[in-house]
Amino acid sequence: xxxxxxxxxxxPKTHPRYESLKYRHKxxxxxxxxxxxxxxxxxxxxxxxxDYILGEKTxxxxxxxxxxxVAAILLxxxxxxxxxxxxxxxxxxxxxxxxxxxxxxxxxxxFYQKEGRIEAIKDILLKAGATIIxxxxxxxxxxxxxxxxxxxKVELIADADVVLVPLEDGDRTEALKKLNKTVIAVDLNPLSxxxxxxxxxxxxxxxxxxxxxIKIANELKKLNITQLKQxxxxxxxxxxxxNTLNLIVEYIERQKEKxxxxxxxxx
Amino acid sequence: xxxxxxxxxxxPKTHPRYESLKYRHKxxxxxxxxxxxxxxxxxxxxxxxxDYILGEKTxxxxxxxxxxxVAAILLxxxxxxxxxxxxxxxxxxxxxxxxxxxxxxxxxxxFYQKEGRIEAIKDILLKAGATIIxxxxxxxxxxxxxxxxxxxKVELIADADVVLVPLEDGDRTEALKKLNKTVIAVDLNPLSxxxxxxxxxxxxxxxxxxxxxIKIANELKKLNITQLKQxxxxxxxxxxxxNTLNLIVEYIERQKEKxxxxxxxxx
Numbered sequence: 275x276x277x278x279x280x281x282x283x284x285x286p287k288t289h290p291r292y293e294s295l296k297y298r299h300k301x302x303x304x305x306x307x308x309x310x311x312x313x314x315x316x317x318x319x320x321x322x323x324x325d326y327i328l329g330e331k332t333x334x335x336x337x338x339x340x341x342x343x344v345a346a347i348l349l350x351x352x353x354x355x356x357x358x359x360x361x362x363x364x365x366x367x368x369x370x371x372x373x374x375x376x377x378x379x380x381x382x383x384x385f386y387q388k389e390g391r392i393e394a395i396k397d398i399l400l401k402a403g404a405t406i407i408x409x410x411x412x413x414x415x416x417x418x419x420x421x422x423x424x425x426x427k428v429e430l431i432a433d434a435d436v437v438l439v440p441l442e443d444g445d446r447t448e449a450l451k452k453l454n455k456t457v458i459a460v461d462l463n464p465l466s467x468x469x470x471x472x473x474x475x476x477x478x479x480x481x482x483x484x485x486x487x488i489k490i491a492n493e494l495k496k497l498n499i500t501q502l503k504q505x506x507x508x509x510x511x512x513x514x515x516x517n518t519l520n521l522i523v524e525y526i527e528r529q530k531e532k533x534x535x536x537x538x539x540x541x
Numbered sequence: 542x543x544x545x546x547x548x549x550x551x552x553p554k555t556h557p558r559y560e561s562l563k564y565r566h567k568x569x570x571x572x573x574x575x576x577x578x579x580x581x582x583x584x585x586x587x588x589x590x591x592d593y594i595l596g597e598k599t600x601x602x603x604x605x606x607x608x609x610x611v612a613a614i615l616l617x618x619x620x621x622x623x624x625x626x627x628x629x630x631x632x633x634x635x636x637x638x639x640x641x642x643x644x645x646x647x648x649x650x651x652f653y654q655k656e657g658r659i660e661a662i663k664d665i666l667l668k669a670g671a672t673i674i675x676x677x678x679x680x681x682x683x684x685x686x687x688x689x690x691x692x693x694k695v696e697l698i699a700d701a702d703v704v705l706v707p708l709e710d711g712d713r714t715e716a717l718k719k720l721n722k723t724v725i726a727v728d729l730n731p732l733s734x735x736x737x738x739x740x741x742x743x744x745x746x747x748x749x750x751x752x753x754x755i756k757i758a759n760e761l762k763k764l765n766i767t768q769l770k771q772x773x774x775x776x777x778x779x780x781x782x783x784n785t786l787n788l789i790v791e792y793i794e795r796q797k798e799k800x801x802x803x804x805x806x807x808x
Contacts, residue, residue, distance in 0.1 A: 302579045312569045315579065319586020323730070326587075463590070465800045516797050523790050530783050533732050 294322060294330070297364055297481055304363030308394040311386035314360045317441065324462035325479050327522050332486055335518045336478035342509035343438065343458045343474045344376070344490045345502040350436035350456070353378040357409070358385070361440045361480055362395045366402035368484035373404070375491045378438065381431055382409035385443055387424045421449040439468070440480050447471045464518045475511055477518045561589060561597070564631055564748055571630030575661040578653035581627045584708065591729035592746050594789050599753055602785045603745035609776035610705065610725040610741045611643070611757045612769040617703035617723070620645040624676070625652070628707045628747055629662045633669035635751035640671070642758045645705065648698055649676035652710055654691045688716040706735070707747050714738045731785045742778055744785045 301318045304310035332340075347353045355378050357369060362382075373380045382395050392410055399407050408429045409415075418426045425446045431437055437450055440460040444467025450457050451471050459472035460483050469475045476483055494502065568585045571577035599607075614620045622645050624636060629649075640647045649662050659677055666674050675696045676682075685693045692713045698704055704717055707727040711734025717724050718738050726739035727750050736742045743750055761769065 298580065298583055301583065305579065312572065312582065313565065315582035316565055316568065316586035316589065319583035319588070320590040320593075321586075322583065323587040323590030326730075326732075465796050467803065470800055470804050512801060519793050519797050523793050526786050526790050526793075529732050530786050533737055534779060536734065537737050 293481075294325075298322070300363050301360065304359060307363075307398075308388065308390045309363045309398055310359040311384075311388070311391075313386060314358075314363075318360060321441075321462040321479065324464070324477075327525055328462070328477070328518070329521075329525055330479070332478050332482045333518060333521055335514050335521070336476055336483070337486065338509065339474055339476040339511070339514055340478075340483065340486050340490055341494070342506055342511075343476060344487055344494050345505040346436050346456055346458060346474060347376045347378055347438065348491070348494060349499065349502050349506070350378075350434075352430070352434045353436040353438070354408075354430045354434040355380050355438045356383045356431065356440070356442070357381065357395065357399070358383060358441055359391065359395060362398050364481055365484045366398045368488065370399060370402045370404045372484055372488055372491070375488060375495070379430055380404060380407055381429055382407060383425055383428065383431065383446075385423055385425055418446075418449055418453070420452055421446060439472075440483070442468045444468050444471065464515050464522075469515060473511060474509065475515055477515065560748075561592075565589070567630050568627065571626060574630075574665075575655065575657045576630045576665055577626040578651075578655070578658075580653060581625075581630075585627060588708075588729040588746065591731075591744075594792050595729070595744070595785070596788075596792060597746070599745050599749045600785060600788055602781050602788070603743055603750070604753065605776065606741055606743040606778070606781055607745075607750065607753050607757055608761070609773055609778075610743060611754055611761050612772040613703050613723055613725060613741060614643045614645055614705065615758070615761060616766065616769050616773070617645075617701075619697070619701045620703040620705070621675075621697045621701040622647050622705045623650045623698065623707070623709070624648065624662065624666070625650060625708055626658065626662060629665050631748050632751045633665045635748075635755065637666060637669040637671045639751055639755050639758065642755060642762070645703075646697055647671060647674055648696055649674060650692055650695065650698065650713075652690060652692055685713075685716055685720070687719055688713060706739075707750070709735045711735050711738065731782050731789075736782060740778060741776065742782055744782065 301310055301315055305315060355373055357380050361369060369380060380399060382392055384391060396407055396410055414429050415427045416432045418428050423445060434455060436456040438458045439447060442459055447457055447459060447468040448471050457472045458474045459468045460476045460478060460480050461469045462477060462479060463469060464477045568577055568582055572582060622640055624647050628636060636647060647666060649659055651658060663674055663677055681696050682694045683699045685695050690712060701722060703723040705725045706714060709726055714724055714726060714735040715738050724739045725741045726735045727743045727747050728736045729744060729746060730736060731744045
């Protein structure tokens, strides 16, 4: 980077961290536009770190989880995609496409309320082509049992059988599970409470997960119910998370020598 | 947390993540007061993640690096402590104490310039008891070779032999090394370019490192030059980083079963 007078640097596409910096910029812009909470920036940073030690790619285990997730949503009677500020800032177009392909409505659900935030997120989704957005009208909402935070206020999620929760907090995942809903999480931390409590945990960066889900949804829509159920039955979430942890271990082991190559001429 | 209407929740001291949430709050407040850049919040999140997989404690290898770092600063002719926004927001009092004990001046050095930022950081350091703060008066500054970002502007760092850089970016660490300075880094990412390029890498959370450095400085000040040199000679930074990576691997391996205990009653 040659310029950093402001925080909107034009990063060349050849920069080794171009992708990562592009989405970091979207998150910072999201905060300025009220879409993202301040704590959402810190959460994004945590994700960046896990993505880094996962090699910044969608792993084979993430792909398995994505297959199971799409099958579960296609089999669901009342699926819902929960939307928070970070997700809306990062992948608004993808979310809207995914919602249409899977016939799973979008519902805004926020941990941090702030005047204008819901409207800012609604606007970003409308701009991305959404036609109906839930979680806006308080009069339509009910309280989710066992939850004290703002996230207890839900609309369609109250009656949903399958809920996709990208970038979720642990309390809500636990509350949703205790209400016997099938929870699909997208979380880069394979050891977060959300990752551990969910039925299907996609350990991946949401910016790669959503396009991959769209691709897989187009394929799996051709299958029949029996075939979709088979995909779900073959999936073991605990084993899948453990395999993901093995990938992290392998990455760290490799880096024990490899990382030092950049300074070798100095040693 | 029972309240999240705003982002200033009163977290009870009994909360399992009390310490982590307290410093997260300081970083968010720091941004509101101009001390911390927006990107500093994301960087803080990355650090949180690495701290998490290191068990959120100062490891034996971090303690070894701290010993070597204090010895190097005590042996230095012209040591400098470089201060950025995150460090100033997190541990202003500790920085000032450390600077006084080690007789190592503080110099503000920022990646992201913004009107009022340097003054905000100066104020926080003055309030913490600092008497002289460098890196404020542009007329006293020179350009560091091989660096294009704002961080090239330095005052005492230009002639320093040992520079302590907490939470540094890779470009500057590399530039400082190419100018043959001894670089001591505090970085939670053991694989960052800063961590790899530095002569002494303290892989630890700055909020624990600074008090530990003060404690060790009080002890090592009683030693003579030969004894201090012995501490430095025994220290092997590459091996120390590799041992730290082993701790991460051990942590992840343990969690492969242990983490799932929280959901056991459900499985």
